[in-house]
Amino acid sequence: xxxxxxxxxxxxxxxxxxxxxxxxxxxxxxxxxxxxxxxxxxxxxxxxxxxxxxxxxxxxxxxxxxxxxxxxxxxxxxx
Amino acid sequence: xxxxxxxxxxxxxxxxxxxxxxxxxxxxxxxxxxxxxxxxxxxxxxxxxxxxxxxxxxxxxxxxxxxxxxxxxxxxxxxxxxxxxxxxxxxxxxxxxxxxxxxxxxxxxxxxxxxxxxxxxxxxxxxxxxxxxxxxxxxxxxxxxxxxxxxxxxxxxxxxxxxxxxxxxxxxxxxxxxxxxxxxxxxxxxxxxxxxxxxxxxxxxxxxxxxxxxxxxxxxxxxxxxxxxxxxxxxxxxxxxxxxxxxxxxxxxxxx
Numbered sequence: 001x002x003x004x005x006x007x008x009x010x011x012x013x014x015x016x017x018x019x020x021x022x023x024x025x026x027x028x029x030x031x032x033x034x035x036x037x038x039x040x041x042x043x044x045x046x047x048x049x050x051x052x053x054x055x056x057x058x059x060x061x062x063x064x065x066x067x068x069x070x071x072x073x074x075x076x077x078x079x
Numbered sequence: 080x081x082x083x084x085x086x087x088x089x090x091x092x093x094x095x096x097x098x099x100x101x102x103x104x105x106x107x108x109x110x111x112x113x114x115x116x117x118x119x120x121x122x123x124x125x126x127x128x129x130x131x132x133x134x135x136x137x138x139x140x141x142x143x144x145x146x147x148x149x150x151x152x153x154x155x156x157x158x159x160x161x162x163x164x165x166x167x168x169x170x171x172x173x174x175x176x177x178x179x180x181x182x183x184x185x186x187x188x189x190x191x192x193x194x195x196x197x198x199x200x201x202x203x204x205x206x207x208x209x210x211x212x213x214x215x216x217x218x219x220x221x222x223x224x225x226x227x228x229x230x231x232x233x234x235x236x237x238x239x240x241x242x243x244x245x246x247x248x249x250x251x252x253x254x255x256x257x258x259x260x261x262x263x264x265x266x267x268x269x270x271x272x273x274x275x276x277x278x279x280x281x282x283x284x285x286x287x288x289x290x291x292x293x294x295x296x297x298x299x300x301x302x303x304x305x306x307x308x309x310x311x312x313x314x315x316x317x318x319x320x321x322x323x324x325x326x327x328x329x330x331x332x333x334x335x
Contacts (some may be wrong), residue, residue: 040307042175042177045175046331061176061177
């Protein structure tokens with residue numbers, strides 16, 4: 001899966017969680033989206049793990065601040 | 080991580096135990112975990128703690144039963160000792176990690192540490208209604224949202240011995256907050272928040288330095304706080320040392 005494909009899939013997940021029409025870029029952070037609270041953050045992590053069949057290490061999770069960080073992690077974990 | 084004695088590390092747990100008591104929350108304290116049942120959406124939300132040993136001890140069954148019974152916390156705290164063992168166990172229970180705090184301590188406060196307040200800055204303990212409302216507005220909007228703390232709760236918290244609230248005002252308007260919790264062995268700083276429009280101007284740093292001096296005048300006890308990743312650098316600059324990491328978990332109620 002290319003980086004663009006990973007981003008597109010994460011973008012679609014974000015729109016399901018934060019609402020259709022939510023504008024996402026790799027630089028988008030929690031502070032940019034009103035609905036990105038701790039509950040939705042947890043949902044986002046769990047959904048991305050399931051969709052890409054990956055598990056993030058706890059130390060990786062706490063360093064995530066932007067959508068680009070999710071893309072990097074999924075990209076890194078692809079076999 | 081620095082070698083900080085155990086009795087200093089527990090300020091966080093003592094703080095939430097005390098707040099739960101003040102709020103009249105139903106609490107259970109077990110060897111490996113404790114729980115206070117709260118009202119979802121209301122502060123305090125950090126109402127559960129788990130011991131690093133929970134993943135390996137038989138009493139974890141009781142924890143699992145509690146989780147399954149539906150008496151669930153919104154958030155849970157695990158410390159970094161054995162976190163690689165605790166994390167899979169907590170995930171099995173339906174909890175996912177989402178953030179971490181760095182436990183930080185200042186054990187020796189320099190005598191010349193007192194900051195000089197600029198003429199347009201004052202630090203007060205909010206007593207009048209207007210100041211309390213400003214304090215609550217900052218805490219309710221700038222900390223992990225959404226949460227709700229009202230005037231009645233604030234009043235009952237700060238009327239307790241050992242707990243004080245402070246408001247830093249810039250040009251007469253409240254911009255930064257702190258709540259201090261003093262035990263026999265340490266002073267904890269909580270609810271450190273700065274209004275978004277006033278961030279990155281040094282107000283939180285000034286308020287923390289002010290509290291450090293106030294604390295040093297009263298006792299030689301160390302000062303403890305729990306920093307987010309973005310706040311850690313500022314506290315290191317002030318002389319705090321990291322001693323532990325606390326991981327925050329939320330229960331995932333909706334299956335992805």
